[in-house]
């Protein structure tokens with residue numbers, strides 16, 4: 001069976017883990033955490049970054065930092081992972097779901113605009129498949145109505161919008177190093193803070209509501225409880241693993257982009273010989289090759305395609321289920337229908353894409369897909 005994913009492993013992960021263990025300090029903010037922070041701040045120019053235990057935690061920090069209160073409205077896509085909105089639901093926010101574009105799973109700024117009210121306290125956008133949302137349009141709405149924007153950049157490491165790194169444009173950007181992402185640490189995340197005024201409080205919230213980070217810098221004589229917070233910082237063992245991956249980011253990205261391009265070229269024929277859609281990357285965005293997907297005509301066709309591939313030893317998977325129709329939120333949702341989100345829920349299928357996937361395997365997968373659609377050449 002060709003698996004859907006296989007986590008990238010270089011080997012230096014174990015060397016660095018051994019280093020941090022033998023150095024005798026494996027709790028948070030150790031030597032490898034600092035190396036990771038430096039990497040992100042120098043490589044991508046983020047004003048300030050903090051490693052977290054997950055992207056979910058980085059989003060929860062963003063919700064606390066924006067002081068989201070019960071009843072506040074937060075606009076977000078429905079076609080996304082639970083954490084994008086759960087972080088805000090935890091603070092009591094009412095989630096206002098906006099639809100995707102008809103030709104791309106990303107949130108449509110025209111839909112956001114219609115949903116803004118005086119109660120809107122945040123706009124959360126997701127760069128689906130690492131492809132940028134239209135950030136100029138979204139930031140213009142944020143500025144016009146004075147609403148902070150959070151970029152859920154979980155899938156978007158090394159992606160750019162008009163030359164700007166994704167995660168650096170909104171008030172906050174959040175990244176994931178879950179083993180299904182391009183750069184991994186098993187579980188792990190990062191909060192990018194792009195507005196200086198939130199930096200100090202972010203450090204406090206991440207350290208259980210204490211000013212321990214200032215204490216370690218020698219800025220205060222002792223540390224204590226100064227705010228709400230939680231334990232959002234990862235062990236240095238996680239950071240050690242992550243650092244080995246970051247050192248290899250160029251090689252990882254080159255290979256992933258190769259695979260993506262190969263899929264695209266081999267499957268282009270589907271555009272003329274079937275009603276299947278291939279991924280779109282708009283001119284303002286780069287492609288970080290997080291994901292290769294097809295959009296089938298409907299649920300029935302997708303189900304048979306996934307089954308056909310499975311019968312041929314290829315593990316392809318569907319993706320998000322519209323959150324406005326979820327078991328948790330359906331009874332709380334009184335908004336409009338979101339036909340595009342529901343369409344991607346039914347029709348999108350993701351193909352295997354990982355560093356070790358070989359050219360022969362990509363050829364084989366494409367052959368099987370073309371066979372399914374009766375357009376082998």
Ligand SMILES: *Cc1c(COP(=O)(O)O)cnc(C)c1O
Nearest residue numbers: 054055056081083154176177178
């Ligand atoms: C993976 C993912 C998350 C969650 O990341 P974790 O690090 O597992 O918490 C959140 N949002 C999106 C869009 C994701 O793809």
